[in-house]
Amino acid sequence: MSAITELSIEDFVAGSPDWLAELRRGAWKRYGELPYPEGREEVWRFTDVKALHPDNFRLLPPDAAPGATPRLEALDLAGVSSAGRLVHVDGSTVERQLSDEARSKGVILCDLETAVREHAELLRPRLGSLVGADDPHTALSLAAHHGGTFVYVPKGVELKEPFQALHWLSASGALVLPRTVVIIEDGANVVFNDVYDSDAIDTPTLAAPVTEMFIGANARVGWVTWQDWGAGCKHLAHVRAHLDRDALLNTLVVTLGGDFSRTWKECTLAGEGAQSYMYGLYFSHGDQRFEHWTLQDHVAPNTTSDLLYKGALSDTSQALYYGTIHIRPNARKSNAYQANRNLALSSHARALPNPQLEIENxxxxxxxxxxxGKISDEHLFYLGSRGIPPEEARRLIVFGFFNQVLEQVTWSGMHERLADAIRAKMEGQQA
Amino acid sequence: MSDPILVIRDLHASVDGKPILRGVDLDIPKGEVHAIMGPNGSGKSTLASVLMGHPSYEVTEGTIKFKGQEVIGMAPDERARLGMFLAFQYPTEIPGVPLSAFLRSAVNSVREEDISPREFIQQLRTDLELVGLDQSFGRRNLNEGFSGGEKKRAEILQLALLKPELAILDETDSGLDIDGVRIVAEAVNRLKSPEIGFCIITHYTRILNFTSPDVVHILLGGRVVKSGGRELADHLEEVGYDAVKKEFGYTSDEAEVEEAPQS
Structure with a gap:
């Protein structure tokens, strides 16, 4: 018997208000109707899609007790001060904090279940509207989602300190489906760290988080997705953002952990003058396989998107980048840039960049x-001629390679965490 | 004259199986400035690269002893830590690595004890001034977007900071205007001491007008064919390389060996 069918949709519907019950049942039906990809499809032709079949995993019932206590210090990217923090363990929310300042300004930060009960007027029109039941994984997410974060920042609210959502995983063999809904109203200015971390897990475990982000006119948002799952985890994430007029979204995807990781990041520049800066930093080792799929969707005129994904690959690891710039007919006077740079640290590592353009204006x-690229002998000779030993020279070159992305990361604590992560990867690779 | 710090005997080296150095003999004592002059293709830059241990060159015969130790087989960083330094003809650009971070790493690599941040900053400030580079260069990425002249000055900056016992300058004067040559030469003059030997590899005599060599060597066809005092450079200036080639029985073609392109 497959893992999925041990539970029925009614386990997830129980306790839901009518609108959500309907949404879940509709998506469940869709999940049953959609054929599972065979691997010939464009989005799966590079990937072992069978290994991601939901039947390979155990869907956790919504009332399951959360597993082990997370190593919070491993997750905390903001140091001591944050505007608010949620901790999710295996899809259950175990900690909720919101600073007095944020609360007094009308900010809402809670788990999605609480939002269903208390903020349905905000949630209902948006849940599933950016990431619908498009394929088996997103359909299952909409039907059986459990856990996740709800963020609402009212008009004009500015907060210096970041929000953090920390996702810890300990249930071996599980399929976890958190959904995050983010509403940033006009003129607000906030930063958010969304962190995924775990110890090594012995049975393949799949996290398939979905994030829907609604960014109001003239708002400025910084968003970090930090994925550092332990070995044994697979990650299949969708992050989709909708930007109104003159909104500015600055995103950074950091991919370090897990056996397999695919992160879709899609930005729709729906309002004139909207800007999306999309950065990515990844470092694969062992036989990790990382995939980054991006869409810069220019709908309105005078919109700007600038994407830079940089990754280092060691050992026999692989990194696929598949990015599309789509300029719609109405998006005149738009600027769109996209660059994917890879540094292969081993001759057995394989980077597969695949940029796409669709231009209708x-x-x-x-x-x-x-x-x-690879580390050049001339660079090593030059640094060596100054007395710098090969390991140190490689470290300097790798940091130099990432510097263009690192210097975009201005918020506190993050720069050091990234530097530590790169250093740890380099040490692991030499071991 | 003190004992030579660098002793080269019968040095043969090739690249891709093609012989370029064909029996170089050379002694450089501490405290002296030696100029190595030669036409294009005489093996000058190959000699510089081989001395520093460039992996593309194969030493097929001979010895290179530095402070009495055989350096053939040593990695470039080991040679540098032993006290050798090469100022590159074409310094490499390394994206994203700030000059100051690189320099601190280099200084700490060649010194027994790490330099204190305060001492490093002071030293860097002084040495940037010495070579005529703006203080802002410390924050710029290593050689990235530097003009040709700025790159050469940055090489001399590194020489000043690393305080080697043997400094090999590979055509540091090439591609510089006369002010640039003067600044490089003056920096060399100021760094000159009984503790350091200089090996200035050059095509032109003009740098020698600013920093007077103790010995001039002429390299032809991968060998040192003649050594002498300052007057040898003046003679070369007067008669040109073709006359010298003839004097040593080379036709132009024979004297030219193909050097590996540097990137």
Whole structure:
């Protein structure tokens, strides 16, 4: 018997208000109807899609007790001060904090279940509206989602300290489906760290989080997705953002852990003057396989997107980048840039960049490029001639390679955490 | 004259199986400035690269002793820590690595004890001034976007900070305007001491007008064919390389060996 069918949709519907029960049942039906991909489809032709079949995992019942206590210090990217923090363990929310300042300004930060009960007027029109039941995984997410974060920042609210959602996983063999809904109203200015971490897990475990982000006019949002799952975890994440007029979204995807990781990041520039800066930093080792799929969707005129994903690959690891710039007919005077840079630290590592353009308006500026390089002997000789030993020279070169992304990361604590992560990867790779 | 710090005997080296150095003999004592002059293709830059241990060159015969130790087989960083330094003809750009971070790493690599941040900053400030580079260069990425002249000055900056016992300058004067040559030469003059030997590899005599060499060697066809005092450079300036080639029985073609391109 497959893991999924041990539970029925009614386990998830129980206690839901009518609108959500309907949404869940509809998505469940869709999940049953959608054929599972065979691997010939464009989005799966590079990937072992069978290994991601939900039947391979155990869907946790919504009332399951949370597992082990997370190592919070491993998750905490903001140091001591944050505007608010949620801790999710195996899809159950175990800790909720919101600073007095944020609360007094009308900010809401809670788990999704609480939002269903208390903020349905905000949640209902949005849940599932950006990431619907498009394929088996997103359909199952909409039907059986459990845990996740709800964020609401009212008009004009500015907070210096970041919000954090920390996702810890300990249930071996599980399938966890958290959903995060983010509403940032006009002119607000906030930063959010969304962190996924665990120890090594002995049985393959799949996390398939979905994030829907609604960014109001003239708002400025920084969003970090930090994935450092332990070995044994697979990660299949969808992050989709909708930007109104003059909104600015600055996202950073950091991918370090897990056996397999695919993160979709899609930004729809729906309002004139909207800007999306999309950064990515990944470092794969062992036989990890990382995939980053991106969409820069220019709908309105005078919109800007600038994407830079940089990754280092060691051992026999692989990194796929598949990114599309889509300029819609109305998006005149838009600027779209896309670059994927890879540094192969081993001759057995494989980077597969795949940039795509779809341009339906000619009055735009658009560039894209992808490279795969290795550490050059001339660089090592030059640094060596200054007395710098090969390991240190490689470290300098790798940090130099990432510097272009690192210097975009200005909020506190994050720069050091990234530097530590890169250092740890380099040490592991030499071991 | 003190004992030579660098002793090269019968040095043969090749790249991709093609012989380029064909029996170089050379002694450089501490405290002296030696100029190595030669036409294009005489093996000058190959000699510089081989001395520093560039992996593309194969030493097929001979010895290179530095402070009495055989350095053939040593990695470049080991040679540097022993006290050798090469100022590159074409310094490498390393993206994203700030000059100051690189320099601190280099200084700490060659010194027994790490330099204190305060001492490093002071030293860097002084040495940037010495070579005529703006203080802002410390924050710029290593050689990235530097002009040709700025790159050469940054090489001399590294020489000043690392305080080697043997400094090999590979055509540091090439591609510089006369002010640039003067600044490099003056920096060399100021760094000159009984504790350091200089090996200035050059095509032109003009740098020698600013920093007077104790010995001039002429390299032809991968060998040192003649050594002498300052007057040898003046003679070369007067008659040109073709006359010297003839003097040593080379036709132009024979004297030219193909050097590996540097990137």
């Amino acid at each position: 000619n009055d735009v500026r658009c560039t894209h490029g992808a490279t795969v």
